[in-house]
Amino acid sequence: MEAKYKLIYNEIKDRIIHKAYVPNGQIPDELSLCKEFNSSRMTVKKALDLLVHEGMLYRKRGQGSFVMELNTTSDRLNIPERELLGLSKSTHGKTKSKVLEFSLIFANEKIAKNLNIKENDPVYNILRLRLIKDVPYVLERTYMSPSLIPGITEQVLTGSVYDYIEDTLGYRIASAQKTTRACTSNKDDQQYLQLQTYEPVLEIEQIAYLDNGRPFEYSFSRHHYDLFEFTLYSVRY
Amino acid sequence: MEAKYKLIYNEIKDRIIHKAYVPNGQIPDELSLCKEFNSSRMTVKKALDLLVHEGMLYRKRGQGSFVMELNTTSDRLNIPERELLGLSKSTHGKTKSKVLEFSLIFANEKIAKNLNIKENDPVYNILRLRLIKDVPYVLERTYMSPSLIPGITEQVLTGSVYDYIEDTLGYRIASAQKTTRACTSNKDDQQYLQLQTYEPVLEIEQIAYLDNGRPFEYSFSRHHYDLFEFTLYSVRY
């Protein structure tokens, strides 16, 4: 059973996306929405709060709530950085993964710390190349603990690891911490992402968490600098 | 008058920061917090929701709420990406700004669109070099509309433009849309940020908004790639 505020959230988001509510236009006031969705004001508010935090709406006290006009005119693939399961979802599943390395190694101090396991515990060591329409775009190094995420195979890695974790293992992925930086490219980057030596990569270091608070994945995604950008919307409390 | 949920939010955040609530430890349940802060459960919940969204807490239904353990061990200056007024605030005001260009130009199509003004309307054209302890770290190109933000002078630009906008003009800065990408460096970058030709920059394109929904600033911040990284925490709804 989906929560009512999520239904309202999705419905209003749909209306914004499909221009039933137009950019900079006013949406119905909260009491009207309460009536329409047959819910209390707190519930409507919770739905609207989510949209405000996502940068789809802004509100003016005493005046109303309005649709944000967002401007993304870019020749790069623009990824909303709030999307947790970003990669395959943002591209509508038009991606393929090629497994370059798949082995078990002993966790070093950094991996152990970030996965909340002991140093020298075994971890999967995975290197994958992600492609869209056969164009390589991300070189991704991933570490996971086999004791938490058992049964990873090359076939799982070629498909969606996240689907495997949620659908097969029955866990729920809850959150992620992402650190973004620009780096000069190394030989692997240049080879697999078809970069010149002077061309950089955009690296995202990620720790992903299950809803029980346990970190299950530690990864470094090195993006072709020219094909990608990440957009974030932030509001002040 | 500060809202009660913000007081609770700040108090609990303080306790986490000062280790009164320890990493991975459980914090008091919501009813206890209601009693302590003499408030209703919805109010306590709202405060906790903010902390969950910031990645300081996680909750397990049926069990309790716990302090997130965050890992940031880096040799770069790590900026929490949700900080709106990032630059000077994150570095505790140890920054200086050197104004390299300050002129008026006619808005081109892109600037006009992002500042929600007409093409060829006048805009401030500002180029500043930001320094920490005399080390250059960001080259920042900024466009603003003089009709919305009047009275910008070189002195304002050397200090905090955001303080000027909020304290002197009496506006409230509400939100920002930020797009992050890696770029090869150009001659200006190399000169001012002291980069080799093969070294990249991390560019953040930003549109900043007032609380009335108007965009007031359109900027490109080109960061020295080796000195910076940005960390974001995202949760699934």
Next chain:
DNA sequence: CAGTGGTCTAGACCACAAT
């Protein structure tokens, strides 16, 4: 079972903007 968080209600009063 008791204890926890997740959702929801039906109001209330306040702050702010436009008229």
Next chain:
DNA sequence: TTGTGGTCTAGACCACTGT
């Protein structure tokens, strides 16, 4: 004054976890 969003209450019932 009216209409809007901002905050807050005092409950209620549900879902999940551990004993």
